[in-house]
Amino acid sequence: MLEQLKEIERTALAALEAVQDEAALETWRVAYLGRSSPLMQVFSKLGALAKEERPVVGQAANEVKKALEAAFGSRSEMLRQAALARALSEERLDVTLPGRPIARGRLHPDTQILRELYRVFAEMGFQVYRSREVESDEYNFQLLNFPVGHPARDMQDTYFIEAEGRGDNPIVLRTHTSPGQIRAMREMAALNPQNPPPVRIILPGMVYRYEQVDARHETQFDQLEGLAVGPGITFSDLKGTLTDMARRLFGPQARTRFRASFFPFTEPSAEFDIECFQCGGKGCDVCGSGWLEIGGSGMVHPVVLQNGGYDPARYTGFAFGFGVQRIAMLKYGIPDIRYFWENDLRFLEQF
């Protein structure tokens, strides 16, 4: 039996010398180390041997097995190295192949539309003013002429952050960017209280409302507020500014309309709509009715001017507040506002 083991080893090693590729190596492994190989048969016959022969033959068989496994390992490594060397020597630079595209990051459609709006308003002389997202009831409502308990508050269902011990002035997440009007005016008026400088700003940022979410309503969305205050500013200035903005953003054919409306902080007030050019005003997934409500606007209420430190006898002003996602929906033909914050790459990669 020991002689037979030596013979198995000799034959197997000789056969391994002839192996030149992976497939032949596998065939060799099955033939010499597989379950029905001669070597394994020796193992299965051990039980039938005489008691004193058993450990001797068993040990010899184990040594042969180890030797064959080691030889298999080094052959396998040798073949791998040879294949690598072959691949390297065959590698050539083919300058006619098309280049591999580089996956580039891109700006979120919301950032893109905001930057475009900054550009359009910068051309009209508006500067960006940033205001806080966490506000007091006083700034979010009261100074904007929504007294405590005023029914117009129902238009903006509010997230309260801290109410306890604050009486009529709880802390809220701002429901609109309009409180920034008061903060900006107060800051400007402080520069020269007797003759406050004119204001021409836009105030972008997130606002929060406890809303029923649907294709056109989110609980968190961007608004772009605008405020112009100075001597002799009229409603025509407001109409001209917004109409011009729509044309700069959507092209000279953009059609707009103003509808009489109500906001406590503007008088008179108007909703501002842009005709949907996805459907040419017929009504589609994006707009619903042919026109998309972009925002509210109006002449700054005298009480609000006063609260901002501007004398309403000497100054007038206009203000507006747009839904930024609504503008992006119209511009890019996005049928559902919920896509914006889902972070689905299939959506984001389209911009």
Ligand code: FA5
């Ligand atoms: C306001 O928030 C006023 N502060 C706007 C304003 C500013 C009027 C200055 C006058 C002067 P309103 O609640 O209508 O108004 O919201 C303004 C715009 O935000 C809407 O026209 C719409 O485009 C957008 N908007 C409102 N609610 C949502 C919502 N849940 N999801 C997405 N966009 C919304």
